[in-house]
Structure formats: structure tokens, C-alpha cells
Amino acid sequence: MTDSAVTARPLNKILVANRGEIAVRVLRTCHEQGLDTVAVYSTPDRSASHVRRADEAHHIGPAEAARSYLDSEAILTAARRSGADAIHPGYGFLSENADFAEACADADVHFVGPPPEAIRAMGDKTAARQLMKDAGVPMAPGTTDAVASTEEGEEIAAEIGYPVLIKAAAGGGGKGMRIVHEPDNFAGAMDRAQGEAESSFGDGRVFIEKYIQEPRHVEFQILADHHGNTVHLFERECSIQRRHQKVIEEAPSSILTPEVRREMGAAAIAAAESCGYRNAGTVEFLVDRDLNYYFMEMNTRLQVEHPVTEWVTGVDLVAEQLRVAQGEELGYTTDDLSIRGHAVESRVYAEDPASNFLPDPGPLKRHAAPSGLGVRVDAGVEEGGEVLIHYDPMISKVTTWGRNRTAAIDRMIRALDEYEVGGMATTIPFCRFAMQHDGFRAGDFTTHFVDDEFDPSVLRLADxxxxxxxxxxxxxxxxxxxxxxxxxxxxxxxxxxxxxxxxxxxxx
Structure with missing residues (x-):
């Protein structure tokens, strides 16, 4: 059934409320669709690549994100001045901010993303767990409500059985999260998790769930329109992480059987439908060695790693986001799609893998990206530009496609060998290390890959x-x-x- 509040309305001018590679990526699809585009920029981003690629650009504040890319009023003012009728938030910044989505609606500017209610429901992890419980989506044993006290938390942990995971109710990205292996460590871990959650999200609530040992991180890409149609575009494997944040992804996962893929896909659709989801989103699961899977969270936005899904399905996810925003029907089901070949992504950050992946921002003195058959580079910084200390230190994403997983990995090694970056340390050597690692190539790895397998000394990085x-x-x-x-x-x-x-x- 069609949403009563949504009518088909063509979009003409899109403001991209973001920066870096994702802003460039959204602008490209908008231009292919014949849409006018608007960029916004902070003072140090005045000559950034996304600014130069847009039809027009508006200054929104100083370097600090809170006074520029996170300033919803400044962005809406730019939308009014430019005459933009839609805002694409990309990922990060305001992309999962329900108040901003509501403010866009109040300003009669279409938010290219899900409804505010869905953002709120999935942004609160305890509320999301209750929705998943009601929808029958598998979850790790744990609480659906925030833990009121340390004493209550200790009782719950003892009942679940150690190890347990203490997680921020309002957060993500590894912030406000602690693994506890022994009862004696619980009180201190909970105190640290609550403090980090409060400082990161302004919300110190935490919940507890069973910690899945040796897990794999597998997520399903979702699309939902305003006509009652929800599909998934198969899965991505995101288990290679540092500090609980992804650095290498691939599609499809090397471990899922067709039967488990169908079950997880159905669970992902149920998760999306439980909150009235619309547009593009991702349902994330943890998978154990026996292929039992457990709901982790839903990201109510376009993911960083979406290119690998585009490689194996041939679907332009940003184009689909724009179609849904204009009230169009998807016009296909998951059964109409198929997985073609294999794709791998390496995130190239200005980070030093030899120093626990500490950021290494600064001028980008040399940037020569790889190319060739089956290679795609989404870059947000160009040679002569700068990786700014104020924002995420990503330089680019390299994705490769091959007829099978081995071919995609070998092509990635070739692409990383070609990639020339000068002026800063990057994650390129780590990504090359992972691609050549026997365990990764065999598909035998977990989210503990960096801690268990990576020895920085093997890189012999230059000073x-x-x-x-x-x-x-x-x-x-x-x-x-x-x-x-x-x-x-x-x-x-x-x-x-x-x-x-x-x-x-x-x-x-």
C-alpha cells in the first residue's frame, strides 16, 4: 500500500550535505540523472573536489564540523538560497539525525533517506532490539531495555554467561562498547562504557548482550519504496576491522550457504519492515562459526562500502535512493537480482598501521590512483589537496571486481601495488598485507583479524x-x-x- 503522505514528485536540484568521497560519488549520479547539484563547504574545504564538481556551492561555516557540516540550520539556509528541493546526506554527519530529517520536511525539502521515525527506532539500540524481538529476528541473548545500575548489569551478565558485551544504547562505531570476560571486571567496564557513551552521544544508557566469540560481521543491503516493496541486494562481509571500524569489505560473504543467505535476507527485510523503513539501509548481523546469525544493528543510511554491492548486482544505489525519494516504485524483487562475480573494497585512510592506525593528516603531495579493468576508485582528496585534521581521514576507497573471489583479491593486490600516495602514512600496506594473508585468501578469519594476525613490523614502513x-x-x-x-x-x-x-x- 502506498504511503498516504508521499506523492510522486520529481526532483530538480539536489544539495549534498556532506564532503569528501561520498559527496563526489552522489554528485556523479545526480549529474548522470540530469539533476542540478549544490555543494556545501566549510572554510578549509573551499577548493575541495566536491565543491568543484557541483553546479554551485555555498559556504556553511568554519572547519569545526559542529559549526558547519553538523549545523542543520546552515545547511537548510543553503538549500533555501539555492532553491534545492532535496538534500542527500551521504553517510556520517547528519545522515542519521531524525531531527534534521524532520526539519527538512518542515522546510519542504525532501530528505533522501528514511522517515524520522525509522531513524529514531533504529538509532536507539534498545528500542531496535525490542522491534527485532517482536519481528522474530534472531538476536544474541541480552537485554531489550537499558541497564539501570551496575548491580542489575552484573546480575544480567551472570545469567547470560560471560563473556558479555556492554554497548551504548544510542551509539555505534565501537563507541561506548566494552567486552567483559570476568565478573571482577564488570563494574569498571560498565563505568567506562557509560562515560564514553555520554561524551560521544550525550546519552549514557547502555545495554548488555552475549558476546559472540570468533564472529564474522555480515550485513544485508536493503531498499524499500513508499509502495510497500522491500528488497535486499544480498550481503557484504565486513569482518576486517580496526577499533571496531571497517577497513576491508567484500561481496558476497565467503561463508554463507544459499540457505543461510535466504534466511538472513528474509530476516533483514523483516527488520526493515518492522520500523516502516523507506529508502536505502543496511541490516548488520554477527555470524558465528556454525552460521548462527544475530541481529546487531541497522544503519539508516547509505554505507561507506556500498560500491561492492553495486559491482556484484549492477544496481546504482544512489540512483535507487533518488527514485524512491521521488515516489517511484522499485519495480523489481530480490528474485530478479543475482550475484555476479565477487568484489572487494580497501579503504585508504591517512592512518599509520604501524602506530595502531593513528590518523596522519596533512598535505597530499602525491596521489596517483590505480585504474584498469575491474578497478574503481572513489576519492575525496586529490593531489595537492589536504587530508584535514577536522574530519575522517579517508583519502579514497578502492574496489575491485573479478569473476570469483580469488580474481577480485588478486586484482586488488595489483591495484594497491599501482596506488601511489606521498606525504603521509596510509592503510595501503595493511590492505596489501590482508590481501596476501593465507587466512583471508582462504576465507578463514574473524573480526579479530587485526589483533590476532597483524604484526605491524612486517610492513617495514618508511619513516x-x-x-x-x-x-x-x-x-x-x-x-x-x-x-x-x-x-x-x-x-x-x-x-x-x-x-x-x-x-x-x-x-x-
């Missing part, structure tokens, strides 16, 4: 001074190869390697 020299060498090599009198490349191709790449091979 910053040598990295700057590598960037300079690459620049000089580029200038030299533009000279008509430059000598030809040797037949074996060895002289064709830039000095930067030779430097990297000696140090990685």
Missing part, C-alpha cells in the same frame, strides 16, 4: 622523511618522462617503475 623523498622522486620522475629526449623504458619494464614505487618495494 615520514623517506616518504617525503619518495613523493619528490615521483614528481621528478613525472617531469623527466615528459621530456621528449628522455631515454626509453627497458624491455623488461624495470626502468618503467617510478622511483617512488622502487622506494616502496624496498620498504613494504
Amino acid at each position: 615520514p622523511d623517506r616518504d617525503e623523498l619518495a613523493a619528490l622522486a615521483a614528481t621528478l620522475y613525472h617531469a623527466r618522462t615528459q621530456d621528449e629526449d628522455a631515454p626509453s623504458i627497458a624491455a623488461d619494464g624495470r626502468e618503467g617503475l617510478s622511483p617512488w614505487r622502487r622506494q616502496r618495494r624496498h620498504t613494504s
